[in-house]
């Protein structure tokens with residue numbers, strides 16, 4: 001598959017394979033939300049713990065196993081300069097930061113104002129982490145709007161209902177990040193595109209984009225979303 005065939009659309013497939021088709025030094029920004037490394041089970045036998053366990057083993061099948069960190073080398077290869085946002089969970093922060101230790105790093109956070117209750121001896125998980133790495137020469141636009149901490153919830157709840165993805169990220173926040181770190185017509189790559197939030201944000205901002213999603217249902221939802229069509233299925237969560 002050629003770069004042109006992947007440009008400004010979301011391709012159904014495995015990003016570990018498809019990223020090999022992307023030429024060296026061809027991408028301006030990687031903005032991605034990787035499958036989280038979720039350690040299910042062992043959190044007690046309360047009804048809530050059992051429900052979370054069940055969700056982990058069914059609906060979150062493609063989303064809970066983390067990633068193979070070798071893809072991070074591919075990220076560096078395809079980028080013109082390192083300019084990468086990676087949403088991840090706390091179990092992945094250390095490994096990812098180790099892979100990018102030669103670059104500037106910021107930890108950006110989305111503080112959820114409507115977190116799910118927790119069970120058994122854990123802090124409520126009301127923070128989502130987004131690691132941002134860049135190398136010399138990447139300038140941040142719109143400095144006065146730069147915030148590393150966002151308090152949001154309602155938008156995301158609405159989007160979850162509209163696009164049926166359990167880990168959908170807030171479009172407004174994604175747009176802010178992309179507009180701070182790219183120029184018009186730049187190419188933004190998301191290898192784990194889910195319901196297509198990154199691609200929609202890039203499109204609305206006049207950036208080019210490449211999305212890759214392995215789940216056929218999310219792929220269909222995201223293509224429809226790009227064309228302004230809401231998801232109509234109800235069976236995925």
Ligand SMILES: C[S@@+](CC[C@H](N)C(=O)[O-])C[C@H]1O[C@@H](n2cnc3c(N)ncnc32)[C@H](O)[C@@H]1O
Nearest residue numbers: 014015033062168169192194195197213214215
């Ligand atoms: C955390 S979700 C992304 C959610 C997205 N940010 C949104 O707002 O909808 C990660 C996505 O990566 C997809 N995925 C997992 N493994 C993949 C692979 N090897 N290639 C492409 N997509 C993959 C999952 O199906 C899931 O939809």
